[in-house]
Amino acid sequence: xxxxxxxxxxxxxxxxxxxxxxxxxxxxxxxxxxxxxxxxxxxxxxxxxxxxxxxxxxxxxxxxxxxxxxxxxxxxxxxxxxxxxxxxxxxxxxxxxxxxxxxxxxxxxxxxxxxxxxxxxxxxxxxxxxxxxxxxxxxxxxxxxxxxxxxxxxxxxxxxxxxxxxxxxxxxxxxxxxxxxxxxxxxxxxxxxxxxxxxxxxxxxxxxxxxxxxxxxxxxxxxxxxxxxxxxxxxxxxxxxxxxxxxxx
Numbered sequence: 001x002x003x004x005x006x007x008x009x010x011x012x013x014x015x016x017x018x019x020x021x022x023x024x025x026x027x028x029x030x031x032x033x034x035x036x037x038x039x040x041x042x043x044x045x046x047x048x049x050x051x052x053x054x055x056x057x058x059x060x061x062x063x064x065x066x067x068x069x070x071x072x073x074x075x076x077x078x079x080x081x082x083x084x085x086x087x088x089x090x091x092x093x094x095x096x097x098x099x100x101x102x103x104x105x106x107x108x109x110x111x112x113x114x115x116x117x118x119x120x121x122x123x124x125x126x127x128x129x130x131x132x133x134x135x136x137x138x139x140x141x142x143x144x145x146x147x148x149x150x151x152x153x154x155x156x157x158x159x160x161x162x163x164x165x166x167x168x169x170x171x172x173x174x175x176x177x178x179x180x181x182x183x184x185x186x187x188x189x190x191x192x193x194x195x196x197x198x199x200x201x202x203x204x205x206x207x208x209x210x211x212x213x214x215x216x217x218x219x220x221x222x223x224x225x226x227x228x229x230x231x232x233x234x235x236x237x238x239x240x241x242x243x244x245x246x247x248x249x
Contacts, residue, residue: 002226003028008076008083008124010034010061010117011090013042016137016182016215020087021045023219024226025052032076032083034061034090063090063116064108073123083127085226088117088159089137093152101151113155118162121177125166130174133226136163137218138181138237140245160237167235176234178225182218183241208243217242 007024011017012033021031031049035042035058042058049056059075062068076083093109094101121134128134138160140146141153160179167177207213221240224230239245 001027001029001223002084004030005084006030006032006055006081007085007087007226008032009085009087009089010063010120011036013045013058016185016218017087017089018045019215019219020089020222021049023216023223024085025049025054025056027223028052028054029085030055030081032057032059032081034059034072036060036062036090061090063112063120064092066116066119069116069119069123073120076124077127081127082129083124083132084129085133085135086121086124086128087135087137087222088121090116091137091152091155093149093155095148095152096150097148098150106151109151109155110158113152114158114162117159118166121162121166125170125173125175128173128175131228131231132175133230134166134170134175134177135222135225136160136177136179138163138179140181140183140239140241142181142237144245163237164235171234176225176230178230178233178235179237180218180221180225181237181239181241183213183239183244185213185215185218205244207241208246211242213240213242213244 007029012021013035021033025031046056046058061072092112094105136159138156141149142156142160163179218240
């Protein structure tokens with residue numbers, strides 16, 4: 001399906017990003033994924049992905065540094081590889097409400113979750129051929145209120161707005177830009193919420209599909225948006241939640 005194509009994904013060493021890497025690799029896509037902390041873990045993932053017979057590269061990237069993003073892009077240029085798919089998945093943030101959040105928390109979160117993906121996207125778009133795709137990973141916290149999610153929710157709202165503007169600006173170049181809003185999924189990131197009892201209730205409640213939402217579901221939605229059949233989908237935020245947010249409570 002994606003044989004000969006290349007995916008560049010940020011935050012590909014764990015959680016949703018890791019699942020996306022495997023979904024694309026098993027469809028023949030070459031993978032470039034970034035990580036922040038563990039190079040040993042990234043090497044392990046590299047070896048697992050290589051079993052699919054694709055090319056795999058892992059690179060460290062700090063989205064909190066514009067200089068690091070610039071160096072990263074230059075590194076990618078030097079590889080002389082056309083990037084067919086860019087998925088901005090890496091995210092961070094401080095789990096506090098709007099009163100407890102400091103300006104430092106705000107700047108940190110907005111840089112990594114919104115400004116960084118914007119800078120990376122406009123730079124990488126110059127390396128993308130026609131019929132390429134950019135996907136930003138968002139969350140329902142962009143429009144719904146979740147306790148201790150203030151700066152992250154606002155950054156995701158900004159990311160969805162960036163999606164719409166870049167979809168318009170890049171459409172003429174044949175690059176489709178969309179976002180995927182991933183509902184609450186049981187990953188390591190969930191463990192950082194201070195209100196664990198409330199989070200557990202959200203994760204365990206039954207959605208209309210009566211199926212637990214998994215990281216694989218988000219990965220499959222990304223595959224769909226990168227397929228030829230999605231040619232006329234641009235500037236949209238695709239909600240993947242099993243119908244959970246259809247409920248009033």
